[in-house]
Amino acid sequence: MVFEDRFRNHILPDKIHMLNVSFLVPQMRREFGGCGGNIAYNLKLLGDTGYLMATVGRDAGLYLQWMSDNGIPTDYVRVIEAEHTAQGFVTTDLDDNQIWAFHPGAMQLSHLNEVTQARDELARAERSVKVGIVAPDGREGMVRHAAQFAAAGIPFIFDLGQAMPLFDGEALKTFITQATYLALNDYEWQVVQQRTGWSEAQILNHVQALIVTRGAEGSVIHTRGGEIAIPAARPKAVVDPTGCGDAYRAGLLYGLLHGLDWPTTGRIASLLGAIKIESRGTQNHRFDRDEFVTRYRENFGTPLSLATG
Template sequence: MSALICGSFAYDTIMVFPGQFKHEILPDKVHMLNVSFLVPQLRREFGGCAGNIAYNLKLLGGAPLPMGTVGKDFDRYQEWLDRNDISRQYIKMIPEAYTAQAYITTDLDDNQITAFHPGAMNHAHEQPVPAKGVKIGTVSPDGREGMIQHAKQFFEAGIPFLFDPGQGLPMFGGDDLKSFLTQASYVAVNDYECEVLMERTGWSQKQIAERVDALIVTRGGKGASIFARGKVHEIPCAKADSLTDPTGCGDAFRGGLLYGLLKGLDWDTTGRIGSLLGAYNIERPGTQNHGFTIDEFRARFKAEFRYDFA
């Protein structure tokens, strides 16, 4: 059950603004924007897409192989991975760089403003995809050249992979995105990112879905839609006990997708596993602070969706 998860490792500095951005930003003055938000709450967390997805897949009993480049300040993160028995086999240290850093401010509407320093992530292309020992892969937000090369390497090795552009989407134009969509087996985006994909490629949602085995579009509190082989699977949003922090919910959902794909589950079940992982994530601050046993997860899944999974 090995999944090679190509993407970023980062330290997340997460701040919560106890208000709404829409009340602080004047739409007719965005050309001269100069705002400051008082953020009484601040946390520093382990993050990055590769780390987050791997953490969630590991909780389900999967065998994640996160792959990324990190910096000279990775010691604390390395200890965390070891405590959670997550492989560091494909993590490469770049001594002259810092590990990527994200500074995330969230408002009460779950909107986010993020500043990101890529650091060692810019060396992602120095890590090649191994040709053997991997059942499935992901190309998640990472260095630009790394994402391009890893997609090509997965494709040439015949390893199916999930294209998960996320916050890396602005780095690519239409031709780049068409290449990713031609090589990928699966694509996972949120509803806004799907609109960007369509605008930049000139392809409709239907045309994108026809080029891959499945197009997964998440819609926050409205659930998700999975377009696969001409059929649409509507995935409900799992009920969360509290709405503490949305940061990392998309990565949690993708951990569920990988689990379902590795186990050969149907799309309705796979999507619901991802949905429930997102609920666990949003109930706790940060992206790697939730936890459960597989029996606890199964019991909650059955209570939520009225059936069990294999």
Template sequence: MAILISGSVAYDSVCSYSGRFDEMLLPDELSHLNLTFLADTLERYFGGCAGNIAWAMKAAGGSPRLLAMLGKDGNAYRDHLDKAGIDSRFVKDAPDEWTAQAFITTDSLGNQLTTFHAGAMNLLQVPDREALSGVTAAHIAPGGLRSMVSQGELYRKLGIPYVFDPGQATSQLSPAALKELSLGSMLICVSEYEEKLLADRKGLERKQLVTPSRSLLVTRGGEGSVIYTAEREIRIPAVQPLRIADPVGAGDAYRGGLLRGLELGLPLETCGRIGSTIASFKLEAPGGQAYSPSLSDIAARYRMVWGETYPG
């Protein structure tokens, strides 16, 4: 079972600021801000939702196929994917654009300010016949809005079941596009906040999204996740990491583990357990792709938490 993962690959530049953002903000001056935060540290990581998900699926023992765009600065990212053994044949280059980049500053309270440049990401096209060869399922992660819509249309036309994972695009896609992508999927993956956004601002409530042929996964951070099916609610506790280095990318890691379970044709509850286990390893490392547990490490933690043999 080949799963095609599409969406963003990006470089993440992460700064830490030892002060507090709110101490630098003057309530009467918010209409014309001009602020500089002196960062104490700067780190650069490989990121992007699709890249993070593919990394996690590979770590879980899977064979992800990645569909994405790199820019003129993308050689380091491609080498990184190739060294990890991730299928990057369908990661294309846009020589006149920069690879998507996120610039993130975090203060001492964990508040974040992020600026994102999409760059090459917006040039991603629908997969061609070669990219779809042998594909039995797809995962639409956040990326270029037009590309997300076009991919959904193609998968529905070809009868390829897909997971819809709108992420930050939840607030950017039109209500019509969100409805079309959601109702045409086999599984919708959102955070607790994104589920509320779908209901309150887009008019898509849980009762519309969950059917006998479509399930809804809602991640809740440290409280774990819930998978809603037409028959029942499946609660998946969060697997506790040995330490927490960085929460960024934990949701993507969960999704990568989940896809490994789907690749194996496992029940959704088992898929969620794999996802929660992989997310715990991600929490122990900075960035979205700086962790690389062995399969024996994953299997040991999975057995310890769930009392079962790791199926991946």
């Protein structure tokens, strides 16, 4: 929602303790999002299939139809009839200040889904789970799913993201010892170091790669063999950064699925983030595979061949 004025004109600093304000918002836009949905959407654009494992509420019909229309499987999206789907409400003023409210709803029951059940059902359909990701979700769901991935021997990325306030240092250490890869933005990386007391070297004793994104400055992939700097791809326009991190993570999953080296994987992820930032919302950008290959060559000076699986 867009408030066509400035919050500061209507909020009295000396009356914050008794705040009671209302903003007229003539502009309103509804977008489909969520980390899992965004990652699956971007992975599908590259030609791969990601199986979402999530809980939604009784109001999820439009989103489920959107997923179906875009070829995203919903086999493991469980509808909780007693809840609403997780959703955020944001009002932005003319200075780009924002007031957010977030309702987790059915997301708090994400632990009702089990990695091993999904894996076994897919195996019966002759589809193997090659890699997973534990992205921001309900706290109990993240804890259980990380443990289930580890117990099943399925390599996975741990992505702390917006769930950062939910976990202390000991919980983060547990996630890191279970995960195969750790993906963070630069701020989250500082927080993880502070809460765990672990250095880069100590973390790399547990994970195969530590991926740190730095926005317009690109990203860095830390491995036991050394540090790999990934340049930022050039966007055609900077419109909306929301969801760029999820697009980047879809690129990581694509590279891992197809056994690509880290420099190529990181550049695919970087380009996905740049393409996403050119559009409002998190699932409104589109491209075909030829366009992606062309932009990869233009940005990084090397050819790319996209596989499917």
